[in-house]
Amino acid sequence: MSVKLNTKYLRSFVRPHELDGLAPLVAAAHQQVHQKSGLGNDFLGWVDLPFSYDKEEFARIKAAAEKIKNQSQALIVIGIGGSYLGARAAIEYIKSNNYNALKKDTPNIYFVGNTISPAYLNDILSLVDGVDFSVNVISKSGTTTEPALAFRVFKELLEQRYGVEGAKERIYATTDKARGTLKELSDKNGYETFVIPDDVGGRFSVLTAVGLLPMAVAGCDLEAVMAGAQDSAKAAEDPDLDKNDCYRYAAIRNLLYNKGYSVEVLAAYEPSFREMCEWFKQLYGESEGKDNKGLFPASVIFSTDLHSMGQYIQDGRRQLFETVIDLQQPKSDFFIKEDASNFDGLNFLAGQNMSSVNKMAMQGTILAHVKGGVPNVVLELEKMDDYSFGYLVYFFEKACAISGYLLGVNPFDQPGVEGYKNNMFALLGKPGYEELRAEIDKELAE
Ligand SMILES: O=P(O)(O)OC[C@H]1O[C@](O)(CO)[C@@H](O)[C@@H]1O
Numbered sequence: 001m002s003v004k005l006n007t008k009y010l011r012s013f014v015r016p017h018e019l020d021g022l023a024p025l026v027a028a029a030h031q032q033v034h035q036k037s038g039l040g041n042d043f044l045g046w047v048d049l050p051f052s053y054d055k056e057e058f059a060r061i062k063a064a065a066e067k068i069k070n071q072s073q074a075l076i077v078i079g080i081g082g083s084y085l086g087a088r089a090a091i092e093y094i095k096s097n098n099y100n101a102l103k104k105d106t107p108n109i110y111f112v113g114n115t116i117s118p119a120y121l122n123d124i125l126s127l128v129d130g131v132d133f134s135v136n137v138i139s140k141s142g143t144t145t146e147p148a149l150a151f152r153v154f155k156e157l158l159e160q161r162y163g164v165e166g167a168k169e170r171i172y173a174t175t176d177k178a179r180g181t182l183k184e185l186s187d188k189n190g191y192e193t194f195v196i197p198d199d200v201g202g203r204f205s206v207l208t209a210v211g212l213l214p215m216a217v218a219g220c221d222l223e224a225v226m227a228g229a230q231d232s233a234k235a236a237e238d239p240d241l242d243k244n245d246c247y248r249y250a251a252i253r254n255l256l257y258n259k260g261y262s263v264e265v266l267a268a269y270e271p272s273f274r275e276m277c278e279w280f281k282q283l284y285g286e287s288e289g290k291d292n293k294g295l296f297p298a299s300v301i302f303s304t305d306l307h308s309m310g311q312y313i314q315d316g317r318r319q320l321f322e323t324v325i326d327l328q329q330p331k332s333d334f335f336i337k338e339d340a341s342n343f344d345g346l347n348f349l350a351g352q353n354m355s356s357v358n359k360m361a362m363q364g365t366i367l368a369h370v371k372g373g374v375p376n377v378v379l380e381l382e383k384m385d386d387y388s389f390g391y392l393v394y395f396f397e398k399a400c401a402i403s404g405y406l407l408g409v410n411p412f413d414q415p416g417v418e419g420y421k422n423n424m425f426a427l428l429g430k431p432g433y434e435e436l437r438a439e440i441d442k443e444l445a446e
Helices: 016-034 055-071 085-094 118-127 145-168 181-189 209-217 222-235 245-258 271-288 310-315 354-371 386-407 415-428 434-445
Strands: 003-006 074-078 108-112 133-139 171-175 192-195 263-268 296-301 320-329 376-383
Touching (some): 003 386, 055 133, 055 192, 074 145, 074 209, 085 271, 085 386, 108 118, 118 145, 133 209, 145 171, 145 181, 245 376, 320 354, 354 376, 376 386
Parallel strands (some): 074 108, 133 171, 171 192
């Protein structure tokens, strides 16, 4: 088991009978997921995905990754939200947050289309100047503005460099199996395509081609990722709260939310976990933040952020709880040496491993924060590798679905995202948005 829930630091915040009281509701949420009887039940394809994924496509993903590795020194991954965060989280978690800068025999991976910043785009363009590259454009709808704008740019650059025929050999599209502009264009131009299944929403799609192709290019072990997800799915099958850490985590989130803790801070002590936190925030933010309800998902990387956000968490308004990732085996370690002059007074640490210092920072922080009135949920993570990535992804996805149903929302839609898009289109003069533009103009003139 790669992930184990430790509730030791919750004793002063949650009494055991409170969890017992939630058990029937958790059992009902379990039925909603497994019998597909809850809100948003068209989007439960991720539940069995670790077992039922398309094996033929899986082999094609690995073959495409080999072709990309042979042809290119860089892969441009174009996507936003669920079509971006999972792949980035995986590469940093499994490989390193310094993946691009490290010596390796796999291509650099640059993520674009996740912002409308021209400065960001220009930087990436300069990074591929004179570098052979391929493109993986990812969009379920095929119409999202940010990735569509970026794709225009990199498609044109590929066509200029390698000709239309050459570009075709370097563009891979991950999108809907039949619908959308990207699918139409890919079929017309002959790009290799991969499918985002109809019943898998963007933020639940990291274990489809959305995440798997960039991961394979970065040299991640896809079999191990899927094996981790399978074991996680099996461990989260039993509706009995005592036997299911994933469901207990979901139930605890709900209990704490109902006690007035409105912010969940995911805290990790490894910089390579930072993008995993970003993935987590989209997963929970889009799934639960609706109908004027939901925990606000936040994140910190300690000890870095103990020197910025630490003050607030220890001492600020008491509306937070923390979910702490307690990594059991560091990816690598560093031995602290004795210094003859002891100029910094740190010789008391000589002979210790850096991971022990990190661990004591974690232990000390948990004790201090709990004393300061911050409930701490601890998730013990065995190691950070391919297997545990798959395990953790599934753990958080399943907990998110159960948590959303406990909250009484549809965990699988995101109607709130349309607000900014409509206003932006109206302001930019997109045809069809004239009425909204008139309303906005009036509002701005007041
Ligand atoms: O894959 P697409 O359709 O480009 O969507 C990207 C992201 O945009 C959203 O639809 C929100 O706008 C997310 O839910 C999704 O992950």
